[in-house]
Amino acid sequence: MLEVGNGGMTNTEYTAHFSLWALLNAPLLLGNDLRSMSAQTLAIIRNAEVVAVNQDWGGSQGRKVRDFGETEVWAKPMSDGGAAVVLFNRSATTATITSSAAEVGLGGSSGYALRNLWTGATSTSTGALSASVPAHGVAMFRVNRSGALAAAPAAGTHQVGDLAWLASSNFWGPVERNRANGEQAAGDGGTLTINGTTYAKGVGAHADSAVHVYLGRACPLFSASVGVDDEVTNAAASVRFQVYGDGRLLAYSGVKRAADGPTALRVATGGYTTLELRVTDARDNANYDHADWGAATLTCTAPGTGSSPSFSGGNGWGPAERDQSNGEQAAGDGAVLTLGGVSYLRGIGTHAPSDLVVTVAGCERFTAVAGIDAEVGSATARVTFTVLADGVTVFTSPAVTLASGPVPVDVDVTGRSTLRLVVGGGGNGIDFDHADWADARLLC
Missing domain, CATH: 2.60.40.1180 (Golgi alpha-mannosidase II)
Structure with missing residues (x-):
């Protein structure tokens, strides 16, 4: 009002x-x-x-x-x-x-x-x-x-800590390349370390922080292991990691604290011109909020346009959901897709057995993060994910559970017309089998 x-x-x-x-x-x-x-x-x-x-x-x-x-x-x-x-x-x-x-x-x-x-x-x-x-x-x-766009990164794998950045901001001192944030002068941090795991490359920050990187629509995948750096032991440290493409939120972590191990982030970034890696405090304050993007990596190919796929087909309980998990009943009754401590704003929420059809004519790649949604608290949830391109199996996962965590899906669909995204029970019935194709994206 x-x-x-x-x-x-x-x-x-x-x-x-x-x-x-x-x-x-x-x-x-x-x-x-x-x-x-x-x-x-x-x-x-x-x-x-x-x-x-x-x-x-x-x-x-x-x-x-x-x-x-x-x-x-x-x-x-x-x-x-x-x-x-x-x-x-x-x-x-x-x-x-x-x-x-x-x-x-x-x-x-x-x-x-x-x-x-x-x-x-x-x-x-x-x-x-x-x-x-x-x-x-x-x-x-x-x-x-209104001007000419910069050249896209070369095809290959790039460490964000080694790339030129469009801009960066940080609460204490500068954002650090390939080292932790020491809060004062550039280069005063130590080795990036999250719960005992060290990273030779990455980004060291202090909430609230942002790093902006140019993708030129040519980098279909960003990955990193995120958490609070081991230089901080105070329980007051609490941060959240967020990934934006062209200003739109794509994925975010749960609240990370000093005692937590690293969380694996894998985010589809195909079709986006710019990437923003943001760290915020957990709605308390920024005290001790030293945050690491360990092994922050971009995989780049040729420029293309990315999109979330449309789909049709059958689902085990209720309809398959677009951009939310499967609530089992009416359309739209799910929640944010969440796998392995990471929430995704885009994707497909299903319940085994599920068999969905996606049109991919003119596209080159299909990517997703496949796993059991966090809304399921049962250890009995167990599924397999299969991708068929024009009837030929091009991807099959092992049995996926909450404990095993999600699996990456990256399929070449060049020259294909349709994909089938199939979720099957893992051999122990289909109770609690809420299965997400999180961050599902076509690069065309």
């Missing part, structure tokens, strides 16, 4: 209020007296370009991407491939707020077109975003790539 025009705030504050709710995709419900609106109130709520940001569903709400204390940067990916950006000044004096195209998920271009949604002014930039923002106010922009 909006406060615009209700009294008690300035028009600058009303503008900030309206901008943030629009960026967050909130229903814009007017809470003021419609019989007596001032011209200034009407000008705010009738700004068609700001309302268009609210109504555009680009796959993600807006979110805070940087917090400087009294000033903040918020961004939302838009369906046209650009981003809406709000620079928010919480302080009592005018402040200059600076961000970048890379920080809002748009790195890799030689130029950008900017439009100020409150003044109507247009401008160009090579990547910098900056504005003088009044106290308690905002500057709001639409930002789009």
Whole structure:
């Protein structure tokens, strides 16, 4: 319920209020007296370009991407491939707020077109975003790539710690390449170590942290082992790891603490132009939050367009679910797909026995993470995953249980027309056999 025009705030504050709710995709419900609106109130709520940001569903709400204390940067990916950006000044004096195209998920271009949604002014930039923002106010922009894109990474396997980064930010000291975060000067950290396991390569950070990497739509897989570095033993350490593609959340870990072992992250990134590796605190504070992306690795091929597959076919209990687990009853009754301590925003939730058909004509690869969903607490859950391409078996998993953890699926589908994604019982009946093709993605 909006406060615009209700009294008690300035028009600058009303503008900030309206901008943030629009960026967050909130229903814009007017809470003021419609019989007596001032011209200034009407000008705010009738700004068609700001309302268009609210109504555009680009796959993600807006979110805070940087917090400087009294000033903040918020961004939302838009369906046209650009981003809406709000620079928010919480302080009592005018402040200059600076961000970048890379920080809002748009790195890799030689130029950008900017439009100020409150003044109507247009401008160009090579990547910098900056504005003088009044106290308690905002500057709001639409930002789009307008220049030539950088060359994609070469085909092969790349360590993120060795790549050039588009941008990075960190709570204490710089984000470290191939070493833990020592909080002060660059290079002051030790070997990346999570619960006794060491990593020669990776990224050492301190929440809240972000690393932005250019993919050029050519890197279909990101993998890492994540956790709190062993240089921290305090029980107050608590972090969460998040992976974004073009500003959209793809996967996130559960809360990781100092005593926990590493969690394996394997995320399909095919078709995305930029990658963001973010670490946040666990909604407490950032004390002791030293976080490692151990062996952070990108597998790159040739540029292509990625998409979540559509499917049809039969399922053991209730319908197979798109982008959620199988709740066994009505469509849409599942939860976030969660395997091995990692939650995925995209994928297919099934229950054995399941046999789904996916059209793959014109595509090159199908990838997924296959396993028993965490909503199942029973050790008796046991399934096998099989992929058939035009009737030929191209992948078969061993028996998968909660204890065994998920298995990666990476299948070449070049020249194929259809895939069958088959889940079978593991030989002990089908009780509790909630099986996910998490992060299922086609590279075409």
